[in-house]
Ligand SMILES: NC(=O)C1=CN([C@@H]2O[C@H](COP(=O)(O)OP(=O)(O)OC[C@H]3O[C@@H](n4cnc5c(N)ncnc54)[C@H](OP(=O)(O)O)[C@@H]3O)[C@@H](O)[C@H]2O)[C@H](O)CC1
Ligand SMILES: Cc1cc2nc3c(=O)[nH]c(=O)nc-3n(C[C@H](O)[C@H](O)[C@H](O)COP(=O)(O)O)c2cc1C
């Protein structure tokens with residue numbers, strides 16, 4: 283078969299935009315010579331849509347999702363997205379007024395029904411959609427749409443349209459996420475009359491269609507991470523790389539200014555009550571730390587270390603916790619660094635851990651001492667050899683003329699220790715231990731009414747020390 287040469291349009295950042303015929307041709311190639319089945323492509327497309335939604339509209343505050351599905355594959359993408367949203371913790375409901383009897387769609391409906399996802403008729407939708415929904419997924423029409431919308435989709439679409447200059451909230455219209463094409467738009471020319479849908483988010487699939495150039499909402503994503511190089515080359519498709527293992531990628535920057543003051547998370551789902559907490563704060567710390575590790579949090583041992591110099595000038599930076607027990611909390615660093623200079627002249631510090639996903643913070647305060655040299659030796663030699671050499675090279679916190687200084691010294695030392703002989707610990711590199719006098723556990727709760735349990739070490743005579751626990755107001 284001859285390779286079709288497609289003239290497609292390039293957009294910002296050299297992304298390809300496809301015409302209606304090109305979109306259909308790519309689709310055909312994927313399901314023809316490339317061996318994909320429609321179920322596979324639809325599953326990946328629907329997962330992309332759900333992932334993009336989760337990136338922008340967190341489940342807290344946007345759990346009530348209405349997915350409106352059309353009669354074709356765009357509607358199928360909506361059904362798949364609804365299933366993934368359910369598993370992500372959302373509470374999707376579906377409006378699917380024109381079903382088909384094809385087995386693939388029946389299967390998707392059965393899967394949703396088995397999850398207890400409700401199907402609503404158009405008549406069952408509230409007159410103000412915002413009364414019952416935080417988000418609408420528009421999966422009515424995709425790239426095969428032509429003409430003007432016919433019933434029952436015409437009136438459904440009409441309910442989502444916010445005339446220019448009007449406030450969606452006042453009209454009771456939630457944020458709209460369109461799958462592949464804002465439904466009702468011409469696939470190539472867009473919303474020519476400026477009377478149609480104006481979605482907040484568009485998730486283009488495979489490659490954006492020409493109408494996407496007219497999209498002015500704040501969130502444009504690309505999904506459908508299944509385009510093999512063979513197809514990309516054959517159609518000269520320029521597509522942005524997907525980050526890491528993500529199923530979707532943002533196209534262009536959000537064009538709305540970020541309302542920093544409105545960024546907030548509501549802390550729900552956990553509590554820290556006196557009857558559950560350990561009497562010993564180190565045991566309590568161990569419980570929370572183990573939980574943070576079990577939950578696979580990124581760098582659970584990363585902590586902020588705050589110090590102050592002799593004049594009381596504070597400074598803070600991240601370090602890694604490398605051990606803790608009844609004596610205290612240990613980290614390693616350069617003894618000529620700024621933090622070390624603070625600690626050697628003013629040996630007191632404060633540590634802060636923040637385990638975001640668990641809505642937990644731990645604060646620790648107390649005097650600090652260097653750990654014994656043997657302890658530093660042991661830890662130093664447990665590090666990767668590259669980091670051992672890195673510690674020799676870095677005169678931490680001193681000004682250097684350029685990166686090349688580090689690299690040159692590093693290469694020299696790598697050559698010197700190429701025989702695998704032990705690398706001696708630099709005498710100016712080692713650990714500090716903070717001996718805790720105060721440890722506070724903070725558990726985020728609803729309406730900012732957090733739980734705070736503070737443990738204070740109280741000395742009774744010279745040998746008797748006990749931890750006193752108090753609840754603090756949030
Ligand atoms: N590789 C890919 O790009 C993939 C894309 N996917 C998704 O599939 C759609 C395209 O799906 P398709 O089934 O070809 O078409 P649509 O979903 O756009 O809709 C076709 C149905 O809509 C009816 N239709 C068309 N125009 C109207 C209108 N004016 N009023 C009412 N109904 C209309 C049409 O009926 P006809 O009687 O007119 O034929 C069809 O029933 C693509 O956009 C992606 O979302 C895959 O999921 C994955 C691979
Ligand atoms: C997550 C994270 C962990 C870090 N861990 C350490 C550490 O354990 N020891 C260290 O010396 N620097 C560590 N750093 C670098 C420090 O934050 C800091 O840049 C460096 O120690 C110099 O600080 P100072 O000039 O205040 O002494 C870490 C940085 C980050 C972001």
Ligand SMILES: Cc1ncc(COP(=O)(O)O)c(C=O)c1O
Pocket residue numbers: 602614615665669
């Ligand atoms: C300069 C420096 N030293 C020490 C550490 C501690 O890490 P590790 O001992 O695990 O290499 C870090 C961690 O980021 C660091 O940046």
Ligand SMILES: [K+]
Pocket residue numbers: 356420421422423424460461462463464465
């Ligand atoms: K759509």
